[in-house]
Amino acid sequence: MDYETGKRRDLENESLLGSRNGKRGWFPSRLAVWTLFVWGSVVFMKTLNATVNSEHSLSPKRWPWGFKVNKPELNRVSFENVRNATFVPQLHNVQWIGGSHSHDDMGLFLKEEGEAYVVKSVADEKYSRALLSAKTFVYDGYNYSIDYLQASPDLKQVLVRSNTTKNWRHSTFGSYFLINPTSDSVHLLGHEIAKVQWSPNSKDLAFVHANDLYIYSSQSYTISKRITDDGSAQVFNGKPDWVYEEEVFEGDSAMWWSPQGDYLAFLKINETEVFEFPIPYFSQHEDDVYPEVRSIKYPKSGSPNPIANLMIYTLDTQDLSGVKTGHNMTLITEVVWVGDAQILCKASDRSSDVLSVILADAKSPGLSQVPRVESSEDGWWEITYHTSYVGQDSAKGREEDGYVDLIPVDGYNHLAYYSPANTTEPVILTNGTWEVVNGPAAIDLETNDVYFVATKKSSTERHIYKVNLKDPLNVKEISDTTIDGYFSVSFSSGARFALVSYLGPEVPYQKIIDLKPESTAASEGIAGKTLFYLEENKSLKNRLKGYAVPHRIFKEIHLGEDKDGNAIIANSYEILPIGFNPELKNHYPVFFYAYGGPNSQQVAKTFSVGFNEVVATQLNAIVVVVDGRGTGFKGKDFRSLVRDNLGDAEAQDQISAAKLYADKPFVDAEKISLFGWSYGGYLTLKTLEKDAGQTFKYGMSVAPVTDWRLYDSVYTERYMHTPQENKAGYAKAKVHNATALGGANRFLLMHGSGDDNVHFQNSLRFLDLLDLAGVENYDMHVFPDSDHSIRYHNANNIVYDKLLGWAGQAFEGKFLK
Template sequence: MVVALNNSNDNSTDERTPLDVQNNEVEDIERIPEDHFKSESRQLIDRLIKLGVVVLLLLWGSLLLIKTIKSNDKESRDFPQYVFPNPNVTVDGKLKVAFSNVRNGTFKPEMHNIQWLEHTTGAKEDKGLYVTWKDDSYVIKSVSDKHYENVLLKGKTFIEDGHNMTIDNIVASPDLKKLLIKTNTVKNWRHSTMASYFVYDKSSLTFSHIGDHITLAEWSPNAMDIAYIQDNDIFLYSTGKKQTTEQVTSDGSSQIFNGRPDWVYEEEVFESDKALWWSPDGSYIAFLKTDETDVNEFTIPYYVQEESSIYPEMRSIKYPKSGQSNPLVDLYVYSINDKTSFPGHTSKYFQDSDNLITEVIWVGKDSVIAKVSDRSQDLLKVLEIDANKRTTEVTRIESSQGGWWEVTHDTFYIPRNQKYDRAENGYIDILPINGFNHLVYFSPINSTKSLILTKGNWEVVNGVAAFDYDTNRVYFISTKKSSTERHLYYVKLDRPGVVHKVTDTSEDGVFSATFSSSARFMLLTCSGPKVPYQKIVDLGSSQKDKHIEGNVLGETLYYLKKNEKLIESTELYKIPSKKFNELNLGKDANGDDIIVNSFEILPNDFDRNLKNHYPVFFYAYGGPNSQQVIKTFGVGFNEIIASQLGAIVVVVDGRGTGFKGREFRSLVRDNLGDYEAQDQIAAAAYYGSKSYVDSEKISLFGWSYGGYLTLKTLERDGGKHFKYGMSVAPVTDWRLYDSVYTERYMHTPQENEEGYDRSKVDNVTSIGQAQRFLLMHGTGDDNVHFQNSLKFLDKLNLNNVENYDVHVFPDSDHSISYHNANKIVYDKLFNWIKHAYLGVYLL
């Protein structure tokens, strides 16, 4: 306005305010004679005032008009506006997905797990016995006889020394005469706990106390003895004598773990609290001995555990970071009869002593095999330990062939049986056949050559699901139909390569199954894409279902869960539609098409004729060998975003993710965060080009590896496509993460220094080119340490990057759930992106 009012012919610049200009004009008027001023000047001033008011009103109205009418030209908008849809109902009056109905379990299917009982008889005698809870009683049921019921224990509490004890878990003895009861459970890390254990004797109706502060307890196959771990030592408890009879180890300490994993083995290797394995007849115990002496400690402060405490509680864990000292491990075998142990000396078969023992399984009454790899998991050796001869032999050596050896627990023992043409003991394993994971059979145990059972451009998932000992059928789940589905098949040992369908592949489906010990009966679970259900199927029946649902083999005895209530709920609500796609993201370095799996969730009342309208909410995980794009049923945060914010939700499994072959996943080796970010950016460019998408409102959210990928994507993108990012509990430098996971994909920092430099989140000024981003982390995260986010925040400070928000959750671990944190973290995510879509962060 100043320039417009300055009509001088010189080149000077008038920096005065409009008020200053108006005052100067008044001064000029004052040179007119006073008698004329009183008449003419008063009228002029009045006219100028009225004109000024009109101009101000016109300007104010114009601004309002600009704000309310959305321009089709995105680049011309200073304040883009977005109107959120009705949060309660769709246009046709259906209810919408919201936090309230997701959190109250409206869309959560009821699923039932059953504990099948072992038996030694054949399929004809298999009655499908299992144990379960029913009406607060622990009972044995039969799938073949609905009326059969044997109550093992009534109630979920019992009295001990005048104290009421709540039962946390029960495991029946193999002969079903006694129960191992867990109570007073205290959580340790992700899988491990500390608890008190009791034995309940059904015949005498008595409870016997084994001990307190026990970290693991396991029945012997003889149904009499229990191996338990206390203070990192292994003990044997006799249920007959009702007392501890043997101390198997005596060197347990804060540095030496016997029979239980340390932190990194619990998290990354065994994925459980167990590192102890009974032999089939209970004559031996194989156990892992772990020495953490050289592993560095990481200390985590806890601030809000005790309300009255004014100093934080400091907890230290042995945590091997990349390139640092690993725990030293060996497999020992203890003889129940001789009461002595001997080591397998597994490390002597590797150049370095910090090898990894990733799987242990008994393959006969005297033989146990261990899978052992180097610390970077390039080389796998299979060792057979003879418990009787006390010898160790290398039976196989396998190279990763440019990929890596993923930690698995899929090896399956096949006992010899001359009647069914199994002359020697053997086992089924998973190996890459032409780049895809398939079933292979080794027999005898020390055989170096395998029988290939399956092959093709698809993958077997999680190894053998079950084995029919009478028919030689090997049941397995695979991606044979599609990498985004899971179907059940079988192949016979005596007819390798001939694959038979068990589930209906004419319909989309994600199936899993558990089997009775003879594999005659199975609990078939359909997890999607329609509402999940569970059914009991008799695979030994000659009858077939008249109406095919799920299984094409066997007879459905009954449905365990149909989830009728959930089906009714889905009729009342309008769940946003989910569409699965294969995206072509362009050409790779070799000129080949980059084809990735993805899905999109379209908001309710989606209208593709709208222009520059819809925000796009990308969710990513993207870790090596992971998968998010799978056709399961689920209604959660993504559906809330689509329903309440009217955004298109997109999930892309880029290069490096699993179930599409070794070449697709191993591309990221030694270079995490690069190809994964490229693929997210390419997908964002694809969606940003759509006419109905507002390319200024494309965001990315991820947690854990997804949080890391969010930051790496923002870093590479520099604000070009992704305008907003939300990173929860991210790794920001792989030198800070644990050795077992990181080195599997990156080798050590000493071997791959440049790769670690490339893979860390480093260029924060590029991240700052986005409109805004959000960082959240729990201070008690024992997995991805809060240290990652603090180092990242320090870089932001040093580089003057300020367009971000931070929320910290006191004492929460990686799940962010302590003290109501899980509700808050999702509320925060929702409200933050809501404000982003409103354009609040543009100011």
């Protein structure tokens, strides 16, 4: 359910809330054409954070973009220029393709040139290989446009998708075709296909149609094998059901080819026992007088989960076998091939207390071993996706197959090398009071270097590092840690080249680097040699010179002591309005924004100008964001204390922060508000409930969970166990004290009626609670048929207009009792 991630969610309202993604000399002249080097579309960054890490002062502040905030001719930030992408940086995705070892890594990538799709090389600027000459094609007399394209590993054929329709958050359906550029032939795999994946052998493709799994031959252009025949509305083969897509894989695939393409592993998910949840839609068609009801299999906490089984199909023999995961290991969370015929499966109990690592040999169906069974030790096992296979190579000092995993080391997430794959004693590659983010980003199999992104400098920053399998704990910097920075990185197939994206706190840029140059310019501040800048965002920097953008001041905030007498220190940032004057008395309202979900993060040094800046500018308010206890990247002790008790410590930390601001002489303590969406909407209501109007006078809650019994099992039970096991915890975590909520001056509740994630049921049950208690100090707005992102029929504009306008009325005293 998380927007951020911690739980890795795409921020559904990034257009106004700002940018997200985790974050960080300039302008060499080599080949201006390379600035067009891009496969994919411009994307928004994904975090609610950015700008400068410094305390405010009374003197005029020079901004990182080179202008002073007190120049009277500068424009103010408004909804209009946020909505028209005035402040959105251009960022590009690169589809790397090619060899798997750095010695044959030419840095091949797929690029659009006009209407054509062309393979280019970072290493050889003269290299060019056209795959397709147009973005449309003709099949059976009909014209089709290309929505998605993926070349075969040998680059001889191209898989394309057209007629794409959206399913759930990550999944789509479409018509898939195979195009042979040499013969200029087009072959239809099928319509209404959910997912297609190339085999590493370039000969076979696996695809899912009507929840059954098929093998298609790229040589005969026919279906060579139907692997399953039990696919239905209840049984999913190779494709996740709703809860596995949303909460486990966060993607649309549940199949995995072996390294040589000899085997295909996939999940068979049976949700026969999962209860259905009906969602009525009222505004789909003008002529409909009865609502359209769509039912979704949705396991609420404590109710039956789907049953998932890992299957392995052998292409030569056409045998199909299952992998045993253990009686209580009901969630399959990650699958990785760790050899040509050896597969690793991570499984956990439904409450993520115990993690089992299972190894199975595809050559010996039915046989498996469990080298690792690990307890979460009063925390929980977060799902990971980046466990990476390290193949045997005696010449490189690797005597057996193994893998690099992300594991807790003294309460912080770090890299560990397991070799052989069935060992129980790994080599710890990194350690310290900081965390590796997600896992290994790439492994250079020629040098044994493991690249990763981590919080080693600061939990609010992301820098790039490497460590060698043969030199553990000797961590070396790749990005320049002498500057504040939030970086992300993607690597070419052999990990020689990398796309480095600096995402903040200043204006983002992207560059391509060679990690194995003959010489490196030390002045560049980053390991490797910069080949060229893919994006400099010069236009954005120029536009910013015309605006007075309120900047973000990052700091650690002291929120008192916990029950053991330890200081509670949280990350936070504040945005001061333009022209802020600390000499004024009882003047400034304070607008808190919170998300606060387990293992999430909002306070990160990314660049963005969004809704929070609009609030600071248009309402002349101080905006504050605090990542209290339960949030991520500050170690297990900080996040795991919310286990079985959601909404308690998180709410207390928001109240403690609000009290600190209420005591500031320039703050009007009667005008302190809190806004949150999804988990943040829940946290808003829990905070108002706990505070009972003492500190927070106003609240704005969008699409909130109000009772954790109503949310999905996989997410909820990870943090709360089941309602049967933790009845008192669920009762306490529920928004239940309507009388206390009545202590606030007023609050606003908004929800989409078509929300398939946090069901509208949550808000309706909450409204019933208010009715029973006679509480009336609230406003309500429902968005017909909108899902969790609230975008249907202009809803996204309206929801933010409502938030800004309602907060403005609150600060003007319109809602005083």
